[in-house]
Amino acid sequence: xxxxxxxxxxxxxxxxxRGQHAILPWEMRVDALMQLLSDPQRPGGALMSVDxxxxxxxxLSADEYRLLGYYERWLHSLIAVMAEKGVIERVxxxxxxxxVERAHEREHARRGER
Amino acid sequence: xxxxxxxxxxxxxxxxxxxxxVRTPRYIRGKRGVVxxxxxxxxxxxxxxxxxYAGEREPLYRVRFAQCEVWPDYVGAAEDTLDVEIYxxxxxxxxxxx
Amino acid sequence: MSLEHARxxxxxxxxxxxxRELLVERGVVSDAAVDAGVEFMYTRTPxxxxxxxxxxxxxxxxxxxxxxxxxxxxxxxxxxxxxxxxVVVENTPxxxxxxxxxxxxxxxRMLLGLPPDWYxxxxxxxxxxxxxxxxxxxxxxxxxxxxxxRVHDSTADMRYLVLPMRPEETDSxxxxxxxxxxxxxxxxxxxxxxxxxxxx
Numbered sequence: 001x002x003x004x005x006x007x008x009x010x011x012x013x014x015x016x017x018r019g020q021h022a023i024l025p026w027e028m029r030v031d032a033l034m035q036l037l038s039d040p041q042r043p044g045g046a047l048m049s050v051d052x053x054x055x056x057x058x059x060l061s062a063d064e065y066r067l068l069g070y071y072e073r074w075l076h077s078l079i080a081v082m083a084e085k086g087v088i089e090r091v092x093x094x095x096x097x098x099x100v101e102r103a104h105e106r107e108h109a110r111r112g113e114r
Numbered sequence: 115x116x117x118x119x120x121x122x123x124x125x126x127x128x129x130x131x132x133x134x135x136v137r138t139p140r141y142i143r144g145k146r147g148v149v150x151x152x153x154x155x156x157x158x159x160x161x162x163x164x165x166x167y168a169g170e171r172e173p174l175y176r177v178r179f180a181q182c183e184v185w186p187d188y189v190g191a192a193e194d195t196l197d198v199e200i201y202x203x204x205x206x207x208x209x210x211x212x
Numbered sequence: 213m214s215l216e217h218a219r220x221x222x223x224x225x226x227x228x229x230x231x232r233e234l235l236v237e238r239g240v241v242s243d244a245a246v247d248a249g250v251e252f253m254y255t256r257t258p259x260x261x262x263x264x265x266x267x268x269x270x271x272x273x274x275x276x277x278x279x280x281x282x283x284x285x286x287x288x289x290x291x292x293x294x295x296x297x298x299v300v301v302e303n304t305p306x307x308x309x310x311x312x313x314x315x316x317x318x319x320x321r322m323l324l325g326l327p328p329d330w331y332x333x334x335x336x337x338x339x340x341x342x343x344x345x346x347x348x349x350x351x352x353x354x355x356x357x358x359x360x361x362r363v364h365d366s367t368a369d370m371r372y373l374v375l376p377m378r379p380e381e382t383d384s385x386x387x388x389x390x391x392x393x394x395x396x397x398x399x400x401x402x403x404x405x406x407x408x409x410x411x412x
Contacts (some may be wrong), residue, residue, distance in 0.1 A: 001199070001277070003140065005315060005316065006139055006140050006141075006314070006315060007314050007315075007334055007337040007338045008140070008141045008142075008314030008315070008337065008338065008341050008342070008365065009141040009185070009314075009338065009341060009342045010334075010338035011338075011342075012334075012335060012338050012339065013254055014335045015335065015350055016330050016333055016335045016336045016339070016347060016350055017330060017335060018330050019329065019331070020328055020329050020330075021329060023141040023227070023326060025250075026224065026225040026228040026229070026293060028250045028253060029228055029232060029246055029250060030228055030251070031250075031253060031326070032245075032246045032247075032248075032250045032252075032253065033232060033235070033246060033249075035249050036241045036245055036246065036249055037240070037241070040295075045167075046167070047240070048165070049165070049167060050162075050165055050228025050348070051135060051159045051162035051163035052162070052164075052165060054135060054163065054315075054316060055134070055135040055163040055164070055215065056158075057295060057316070058135060059215045059217070060217060064217070065188045066334070067235075069224070070329075070332050071224070072224045075224055075227060075228055075231065076217055077215075078231070079217075079227075080216060080217050081215065082231075082235070083216070084215055084216075087235075087238065088234050088235065088238065090216075092234060093230060094232055096230040096231075096233055096234050097222075097226065097227060097230040099230075100226050100229050100230045100233070101223075101226055104223075120241070127398065133400045137315060137367050137368050138367070139314050139315055139365065139367060141314075141341070141342075142365075153297070153299075153369065153370055154297070154369075156368065173283065174368055174369060174370075174395070176299075176370070181361075181363075184341075185342055188342070188343075189343060189345065189346070189359065190343075190344070190345050190361060191357060191359070191360055192357070193360040194360055194361045194362070194363075195361075195362050195363070196341055196363045196364075197360075197362065197363070197364045197365070198365045198367055199365075199366070199367045199368035199370055200367070200368070201368065
Protein backbone atom coordinates (compact mmCIF):
# COMPACT_ATOMS: atom_id res chain seq x y z
CA UNK A 1 0.00 0.00 0.00
CA UNK A 2 1.43 3.37 -0.89
CA UNK A 3 -0.29 5.04 2.05
CA UNK A 4 -1.88 7.96 0.24
CA UNK A 5 -5.09 7.35 2.20
CA UNK A 6 -3.17 7.92 5.45
CA UNK A 7 -3.78 11.64 5.49
CA UNK A 8 -3.56 12.61 9.14
CA UNK A 9 -1.24 15.57 9.60
CA UNK A 10 -0.50 16.09 5.91
CA UNK A 11 0.41 19.74 5.55
CA UNK A 12 -1.99 21.73 3.46
CA UNK A 13 -3.22 25.28 3.58
CA UNK A 14 -6.36 24.44 1.67
CA UNK A 15 -9.56 25.21 3.55
CA UNK A 16 -12.05 22.43 4.15
CA UNK A 17 -14.39 22.53 1.12
CA ARG A 18 -17.93 23.10 2.31
CA GLY A 19 -19.98 22.30 -0.77
CA GLN A 20 -22.39 19.38 -0.61
CA HIS A 21 -23.49 17.35 -3.61
CA ALA A 22 -26.78 15.48 -3.59
CA ILE A 23 -25.96 11.81 -3.12
CA LEU A 24 -26.92 10.13 -6.38
CA PRO A 25 -28.99 6.94 -6.58
CA TRP A 26 -26.04 4.90 -7.88
CA GLU A 27 -23.94 6.10 -4.93
CA MET A 28 -26.64 4.97 -2.51
CA ARG A 29 -26.71 1.60 -4.27
CA VAL A 30 -22.93 1.21 -3.98
CA ASP A 31 -23.33 1.91 -0.27
CA ALA A 32 -26.12 -0.66 -0.02
CA LEU A 33 -24.10 -3.25 -1.98
CA MET A 34 -21.25 -2.88 0.51
CA GLN A 35 -23.62 -3.37 3.46
CA LEU A 36 -25.12 -6.48 1.82
CA LEU A 37 -21.81 -8.08 0.84
CA SER A 38 -20.31 -7.52 4.29
CA ASP A 39 -23.41 -8.51 6.26
CA PRO A 40 -22.47 -11.30 8.69
CA GLN A 41 -26.15 -12.35 8.78
CA ARG A 42 -26.24 -13.28 5.11
CA PRO A 43 -26.54 -17.00 4.37
CA GLY A 44 -23.06 -18.47 4.41
CA GLY A 45 -21.68 -15.42 6.21
CA ALA A 46 -20.18 -12.18 4.98
CA LEU A 47 -18.55 -12.26 1.56
CA MET A 48 -16.14 -9.52 2.53
CA SER A 49 -15.08 -7.31 5.41
CA VAL A 50 -14.90 -3.55 5.73
CA ASP A 51 -11.13 -3.95 5.95
CA UNK A 52 -11.15 -5.61 2.55
CA UNK A 53 -13.10 -2.64 1.19
CA UNK A 54 -10.42 -0.41 2.69
CA UNK A 55 -7.59 -2.51 1.28
CA UNK A 56 -9.20 -2.23 -2.14
CA UNK A 57 -9.43 1.54 -1.79
CA UNK A 58 -5.89 1.82 -0.47
CA UNK A 59 -4.52 -0.17 -3.40
CA LEU A 60 -5.71 2.46 -5.87
CA SER A 61 -2.85 4.54 -7.21
CA ALA A 62 -2.31 7.98 -5.69
CA ASP A 63 -3.79 9.61 -8.80
CA GLU A 64 -6.83 7.37 -8.81
CA TYR A 65 -7.35 7.97 -5.11
CA ARG A 66 -7.29 11.71 -5.63
CA LEU A 67 -9.32 11.83 -8.83
CA LEU A 68 -12.07 9.37 -8.03
CA GLY A 69 -15.12 10.39 -6.05
CA TYR A 70 -15.82 8.80 -2.69
CA TYR A 71 -18.27 6.15 -3.92
CA GLU A 72 -16.26 5.61 -7.09
CA ARG A 73 -13.43 4.43 -4.84
CA TRP A 74 -15.85 2.13 -3.08
CA LEU A 75 -17.17 0.78 -6.36
CA HIS A 76 -13.71 0.04 -7.77
CA SER A 77 -12.74 -1.62 -4.51
CA LEU A 78 -15.89 -3.77 -4.38
CA ILE A 79 -15.27 -4.91 -7.94
CA ALA A 80 -11.61 -5.73 -7.27
CA VAL A 81 -12.42 -7.66 -4.10
CA MET A 82 -15.29 -9.61 -5.68
CA ALA A 83 -13.07 -10.45 -8.65
CA GLU A 84 -10.25 -11.54 -6.33
CA LYS A 85 -12.65 -13.91 -4.59
CA GLY A 86 -13.96 -15.27 -7.86
CA VAL A 87 -17.53 -14.09 -7.16
CA ILE A 88 -17.42 -12.32 -10.52
CA GLU A 89 -14.95 -12.45 -13.39
CA ARG A 90 -13.45 -9.38 -15.00
CA VAL A 91 -14.28 -10.67 -18.48
CA UNK A 92 -17.94 -11.09 -17.55
CA UNK A 93 -18.02 -7.60 -16.04
CA UNK A 94 -16.44 -6.06 -19.15
CA UNK A 95 -18.96 -7.82 -21.35
CA UNK A 96 -21.84 -6.67 -19.18
CA UNK A 97 -20.52 -3.13 -19.07
CA UNK A 98 -20.35 -3.03 -22.85
CA UNK A 99 -24.01 -4.11 -22.99
CA VAL A 100 -25.01 -1.54 -20.41
CA GLU A 101 -23.16 1.16 -22.34
CA ARG A 102 -24.90 0.22 -25.57
CA ALA A 103 -28.29 0.22 -23.86
CA HIS A 104 -27.48 3.59 -22.35
CA GLU A 105 -26.57 5.02 -25.76
CA ARG A 106 -29.81 3.71 -27.28
CA GLU A 107 -31.81 5.32 -24.46
CA HIS A 108 -29.93 8.53 -25.06
CA ALA A 109 -30.58 8.46 -28.77
CA ARG A 110 -34.30 7.79 -28.25
CA ARG A 111 -34.59 10.73 -25.90
CA GLY A 112 -32.73 12.87 -28.44
CA GLU A 113 -35.24 12.02 -31.19
CA ARG A 114 -38.24 13.22 -29.25
CA UNK B 115 -7.25 -12.48 25.98
CA UNK B 116 -6.34 -10.58 29.13
CA UNK B 117 -5.43 -7.02 28.20
CA UNK B 118 -1.72 -6.30 28.64
CA UNK B 119 -2.34 -2.67 29.50
CA UNK B 120 -4.64 -0.94 31.95
CA UNK B 121 -6.30 2.45 31.79
CA UNK B 122 -3.86 5.11 32.99
CA UNK B 123 -0.80 3.18 31.87
CA UNK B 124 1.76 4.83 29.59
CA UNK B 125 2.30 3.13 26.25
CA UNK B 126 4.27 3.73 23.09
CA UNK B 127 2.98 3.02 19.60
CA UNK B 128 5.37 0.80 17.65
CA UNK B 129 7.21 2.65 14.94
CA UNK B 130 7.32 0.04 12.26
CA UNK B 131 6.82 0.02 8.55
CA UNK B 132 4.15 -2.23 7.12
CA UNK B 133 3.30 -2.91 3.52
CA UNK B 134 -0.27 -4.15 3.85
CA UNK B 135 -3.49 -2.75 5.24
CA VAL B 136 -3.25 -1.43 8.80
CA ARG B 137 -5.33 0.94 10.92
CA THR B 138 -2.49 2.59 12.81
CA PRO B 139 -1.96 5.96 11.15
CA ARG B 140 1.62 6.92 10.42
CA TYR B 141 1.44 10.18 12.34
CA ILE B 142 0.98 8.36 15.64
CA ARG B 143 3.69 5.70 15.25
CA GLY B 144 6.49 6.06 17.77
CA LYS B 145 4.40 8.43 19.94
CA ARG B 146 3.73 7.98 23.63
CA GLY B 147 0.37 8.28 25.29
CA VAL B 148 -1.83 7.02 28.10
CA VAL B 149 -4.44 4.27 27.85
CA UNK B 150 -7.83 6.00 28.21
CA UNK B 151 -9.99 2.89 28.03
CA UNK B 152 -10.13 -0.66 26.79
CA UNK B 153 -12.66 -0.84 23.95
CA UNK B 154 -13.19 -4.59 23.90
CA UNK B 155 -11.71 -7.33 21.75
CA UNK B 156 -11.55 -7.25 17.99
CA UNK B 157 -9.90 -9.13 15.17
CA UNK B 158 -6.86 -7.63 13.51
CA UNK B 159 -7.45 -5.48 10.45
CA UNK B 160 -4.23 -6.95 9.03
CA UNK B 161 -6.04 -10.31 8.91
CA UNK B 162 -9.56 -9.16 8.06
CA UNK B 163 -8.28 -7.19 5.08
CA UNK B 164 -7.12 -10.40 3.44
CA UNK B 165 -10.31 -12.34 3.95
CA UNK B 166 -9.22 -14.12 7.13
CA TYR B 167 -12.22 -13.60 9.39
CA ALA B 168 -11.62 -16.26 12.06
CA GLY B 169 -8.41 -15.02 13.67
CA GLU B 170 -7.98 -14.49 17.36
CA ARG B 171 -9.47 -11.36 18.87
CA GLU B 172 -7.23 -8.98 20.76
CA PRO B 173 -7.80 -5.95 22.95
CA LEU B 174 -8.31 -2.57 21.33
CA TYR B 175 -7.39 0.54 23.31
CA ARG B 176 -8.17 4.19 23.14
CA VAL B 177 -4.91 5.95 23.78
CA ARG B 178 -4.76 9.65 24.66
CA PHE B 179 -1.85 11.70 23.35
CA ALA B 180 -0.83 15.26 24.19
CA GLN B 181 -1.11 17.28 20.98
CA CYS B 182 2.11 19.17 21.68
CA GLU B 183 3.94 15.83 21.81
CA VAL B 184 2.43 14.60 18.56
CA TRP B 185 3.11 17.87 16.72
CA PRO B 186 6.12 19.85 17.93
CA ASP B 187 4.73 22.95 16.20
CA TYR B 188 1.19 22.50 17.57
CA VAL B 189 -0.78 25.72 18.00
CA GLY B 190 -3.27 25.46 20.86
CA ALA B 191 -3.49 24.77 24.56
CA ALA B 192 -0.97 22.56 26.33
CA GLU B 193 -3.90 20.45 27.56
CA ASP B 194 -5.23 19.69 24.06
CA THR B 195 -5.29 15.97 23.35
CA LEU B 196 -5.81 13.49 20.57
CA ASP B 197 -7.48 10.11 21.17
CA VAL B 198 -6.63 7.29 18.77
CA GLU B 199 -7.80 3.66 18.79
CA ILE B 200 -4.88 1.27 18.66
CA TYR B 201 -4.77 -2.53 18.65
CA UNK B 202 -2.68 -4.23 21.30
CA UNK B 203 -0.08 -5.64 18.92
CA UNK B 204 0.85 -2.08 18.00
CA UNK B 205 1.61 -1.03 21.58
CA UNK B 206 4.46 -1.48 24.01
CA UNK B 207 4.96 -0.44 27.58
CA UNK B 208 7.03 2.67 28.17
CA UNK B 209 8.46 4.14 31.34
CA UNK B 210 9.46 7.28 29.54
CA UNK B 211 7.64 10.11 31.29
CA UNK B 212 8.45 12.61 28.60
CA MET C 213 -1.10 -9.96 -2.62
CA SER C 214 -2.27 -6.90 -4.45
CA LEU C 215 -5.60 -6.15 -6.01
CA GLU C 216 -6.00 -5.50 -9.65
CA HIS C 217 -8.18 -2.55 -10.50
CA ALA C 218 -10.32 -1.93 -13.52
CA ARG C 219 -9.66 1.13 -15.65
CA UNK C 220 -11.03 3.94 -13.61
CA UNK C 221 -11.92 6.55 -16.21
CA UNK C 222 -15.42 5.23 -16.72
CA UNK C 223 -18.92 6.28 -16.08
CA UNK C 224 -19.43 5.10 -12.52
CA UNK C 225 -23.19 4.93 -12.85
CA UNK C 226 -22.96 2.45 -15.72
CA UNK C 227 -20.21 0.50 -14.00
CA UNK C 228 -22.38 0.21 -10.89
CA UNK C 229 -25.27 -1.04 -13.02
CA UNK C 230 -23.12 -3.66 -14.75
CA UNK C 231 -21.58 -4.83 -11.47
CA ARG C 232 -24.93 -5.02 -9.69
CA GLU C 233 -26.62 -6.85 -12.58
CA LEU C 234 -23.86 -9.42 -12.48
CA LEU C 235 -24.19 -9.89 -8.72
CA VAL C 236 -27.96 -10.28 -9.04
CA GLU C 237 -27.55 -12.78 -11.87
CA ARG C 238 -25.16 -14.82 -9.74
CA GLY C 239 -27.64 -14.79 -6.86
CA VAL C 240 -25.24 -12.88 -4.61
CA VAL C 241 -27.68 -10.04 -3.96
CA SER C 242 -31.20 -9.24 -5.10
CA ASP C 243 -32.48 -5.96 -6.47
CA ALA C 244 -35.06 -5.95 -3.67
CA ALA C 245 -32.32 -6.23 -1.05
CA VAL C 246 -30.37 -3.39 -2.65
CA ASP C 247 -33.50 -1.22 -2.72
CA ALA C 248 -34.22 -2.10 0.92
CA GLY C 249 -30.65 -1.17 1.85
CA VAL C 250 -31.03 2.20 0.14
CA GLU C 251 -34.39 2.77 1.85
CA PHE C 252 -32.88 1.93 5.22
CA MET C 253 -30.11 4.48 4.80
CA TYR C 254 -32.71 7.14 4.02
CA THR C 255 -34.17 6.47 7.47
CA ARG C 256 -30.81 7.27 9.10
CA THR C 257 -30.73 11.00 9.65
CA PRO C 258 -29.22 13.34 12.25
CA UNK C 259 -32.68 13.48 13.87
CA UNK C 260 -31.84 10.13 15.49
CA UNK C 261 -28.65 11.46 17.04
CA UNK C 262 -30.54 14.58 18.12
CA UNK C 263 -33.09 12.42 19.99
CA UNK C 264 -30.23 10.76 21.86
CA UNK C 265 -28.69 14.11 22.76
CA UNK C 266 -31.96 15.64 23.97
CA UNK C 267 -32.71 12.58 26.10
CA UNK C 268 -29.29 12.90 27.72
CA UNK C 269 -30.03 16.56 28.48
CA UNK C 270 -33.30 15.66 30.18
CA UNK C 271 -32.42 12.38 31.89
CA UNK C 272 -29.19 12.32 33.95
CA UNK C 273 -29.47 8.54 34.44
CA UNK C 274 -29.67 8.02 30.68
CA UNK C 275 -26.76 10.39 30.16
CA UNK C 276 -24.61 8.42 32.59
CA UNK C 277 -25.45 5.17 30.80
CA UNK C 278 -24.84 6.80 27.42
CA UNK C 279 -21.36 7.91 28.40
CA UNK C 280 -20.66 4.49 29.91
CA UNK C 281 -21.90 2.35 26.99
CA UNK C 282 -23.20 4.33 24.04
CA UNK C 283 -24.61 1.47 21.97
CA UNK C 284 -26.57 -0.06 24.86
CA UNK C 285 -28.04 3.29 25.88
CA UNK C 286 -29.10 4.17 22.33
CA UNK C 287 -30.74 0.76 22.11
CA UNK C 288 -32.95 1.76 25.06
CA UNK C 289 -34.55 4.40 22.84
CA UNK C 290 -35.52 1.74 20.32
CA UNK C 291 -33.06 3.06 17.74
CA UNK C 292 -31.59 0.23 15.67
CA UNK C 293 -27.83 0.24 16.12
CA UNK C 294 -26.78 -3.03 14.40
CA UNK C 295 -23.06 -3.54 14.99
CA UNK C 296 -22.42 0.07 16.01
CA UNK C 297 -19.89 0.41 18.85
CA UNK C 298 -20.71 3.89 20.01
CA VAL C 299 -18.56 6.10 22.20
CA VAL C 300 -20.26 9.32 23.29
CA VAL C 301 -17.99 12.18 24.33
CA GLU C 302 -19.35 15.08 26.33
CA ASN C 303 -18.64 18.76 25.76
CA THR C 304 -18.34 20.88 28.90
CA PRO C 305 -17.59 24.57 29.50
CA UNK C 306 -13.91 23.53 29.73
CA UNK C 307 -13.69 20.85 27.04
CA UNK C 308 -14.62 20.65 23.37
CA UNK C 309 -14.63 17.37 21.39
CA UNK C 310 -14.11 16.95 17.65
CA UNK C 311 -14.51 13.78 15.58
CA UNK C 312 -12.54 12.82 12.47
CA UNK C 313 -11.47 9.69 10.63
CA UNK C 314 -8.09 10.37 9.07
CA UNK C 315 -7.75 7.00 7.32
CA UNK C 316 -11.11 6.92 5.54
CA UNK C 317 -14.34 8.46 6.83
CA UNK C 318 -15.74 6.31 9.62
CA UNK C 319 -18.87 7.94 10.96
CA UNK C 320 -21.77 6.99 13.27
CA ARG C 321 -24.03 6.42 10.26
CA MET C 322 -26.64 4.55 12.29
CA LEU C 323 -27.33 7.79 14.17
CA LEU C 324 -26.39 10.51 11.69
CA GLY C 325 -26.88 8.95 8.25
CA LEU C 326 -24.22 9.32 5.57
CA PRO C 327 -21.39 11.74 6.31
CA PRO C 328 -21.31 15.16 4.64
CA ASP C 329 -18.83 15.72 1.82
CA TRP C 330 -16.58 17.95 3.93
CA TYR C 331 -16.15 15.17 6.51
CA UNK C 332 -14.85 12.91 3.73
CA UNK C 333 -12.65 15.60 2.18
CA UNK C 334 -8.90 15.14 2.07
CA UNK C 335 -8.51 18.58 3.69
CA UNK C 336 -10.60 17.81 6.78
CA UNK C 337 -8.94 14.42 7.22
CA UNK C 338 -5.47 15.97 6.92
CA UNK C 339 -5.99 19.00 9.14
CA UNK C 340 -8.52 18.19 11.87
CA UNK C 341 -5.99 16.35 14.03
CA UNK C 342 -3.09 18.74 13.51
CA UNK C 343 -4.76 22.14 13.69
CA UNK C 344 -8.24 21.54 15.12
CA UNK C 345 -8.63 25.11 16.33
CA UNK C 346 -7.94 26.52 12.87
CA UNK C 347 -10.41 24.06 11.32
CA UNK C 348 -13.06 24.93 13.90
CA UNK C 349 -12.51 28.62 13.22
CA UNK C 350 -13.27 27.95 9.54
CA UNK C 351 -16.58 26.52 10.66
CA UNK C 352 -17.20 29.71 12.64
CA UNK C 353 -16.40 28.19 16.01
CA UNK C 354 -13.76 30.24 17.82
CA UNK C 355 -12.75 28.54 21.04
CA UNK C 356 -11.14 30.44 23.89
CA UNK C 357 -7.51 29.52 24.57
CA UNK C 358 -8.48 28.23 28.02
CA UNK C 359 -10.80 25.59 26.60
CA UNK C 360 -9.28 22.17 26.03
CA UNK C 361 -9.76 20.62 22.59
CA ARG C 362 -9.93 16.85 22.38
CA VAL C 363 -9.83 15.33 18.92
CA HIS C 364 -10.93 11.74 18.33
CA ASP C 365 -9.55 9.86 15.32
CA SER C 366 -11.91 6.94 14.54
CA THR C 367 -9.16 4.60 13.42
CA ALA C 368 -10.70 1.27 14.35
CA ASP C 369 -13.94 -0.25 15.59
CA MET C 370 -15.49 2.58 17.62
CA ARG C 371 -17.72 5.33 16.27
CA TYR C 372 -18.01 8.67 18.03
CA LEU C 373 -20.81 11.08 18.78
CA VAL C 374 -20.34 14.41 20.52
CA LEU C 375 -22.82 15.22 23.28
CA PRO C 376 -23.02 19.01 22.88
CA MET C 377 -23.82 21.37 25.73
CA ARG C 378 -27.43 22.31 26.20
CA PRO C 379 -27.78 25.97 25.34
CA GLU C 380 -29.02 28.47 27.85
CA GLU C 381 -32.57 29.76 27.80
CA THR C 382 -34.03 26.39 26.85
CA ASP C 383 -35.58 25.62 30.25
CA SER C 384 -39.08 26.11 28.94
CA UNK C 385 -38.60 23.73 26.02
CA UNK C 386 -39.71 20.10 25.90
CA UNK C 387 -37.30 17.30 25.12
CA UNK C 388 -38.65 17.05 21.56
CA UNK C 389 -38.28 20.79 21.06
CA UNK C 390 -34.71 20.65 22.33
CA UNK C 391 -33.95 17.81 19.92
CA UNK C 392 -34.90 20.12 17.07
CA UNK C 393 -32.07 22.47 18.03
CA UNK C 394 -29.40 19.77 17.78
CA UNK C 395 -27.58 19.80 14.46
CA UNK C 396 -25.45 17.21 12.71
CA UNK C 397 -22.44 19.51 12.87
CA UNK C 398 -22.82 19.90 16.64
CA UNK C 399 -22.73 16.10 17.01
CA UNK C 400 -19.50 15.93 14.96
CA UNK C 401 -18.07 18.77 17.02
CA UNK C 402 -17.66 21.53 14.42
CA UNK C 403 -20.50 23.60 15.90
CA UNK C 404 -22.28 24.37 19.14
CA UNK C 405 -25.99 24.02 19.63
CA UNK C 406 -27.47 27.48 19.29
CA UNK C 407 -29.92 28.76 21.82
CA UNK C 408 -33.49 29.17 20.71
CA UNK C 409 -32.96 32.90 20.55
CA UNK C 410 -30.48 32.46 17.70
CA UNK C 411 -32.60 29.92 15.86
CA UNK C 412 -35.79 31.96 15.80
